[in-house]
Amino acid sequence: MDSTNNDTSAPKELKVINVGVELFAEELRKQGVKVIHVDFKPPRKLDEDIEEILSKII
Template identity: 50%
Template sequence: MKKEIDDGLLRDPLCVVNVGLEGFAADLEAQGLTVTQVDWTPPAGGDARLADILSKLGT
């Protein structure tokens, strides 16, 4: 099924929100785009054991 793309998306100036590697945001900024980098890290800094405990305890 073909999905229609809003051609305004690419015609108007892009405002990008980046979640994850800051390098993606830096590359886009270097091309003059407005980028907001989300300050995000994996739960428990990526420690699998602690993340498992957190998932069981719930927050």
């Protein structure tokens, strides 16, 4: 709830970074909360990348 180690009280004004489901960012905005949304995409696995490269070559 806080951005410093010393102050453990609840923040007066919430400022949120939303990572993942965008609906949650929209719902916070509806409540007047400042939100930055991170459009999460899973990192690709190396073997998938290699497979894709191979499929183009072979």
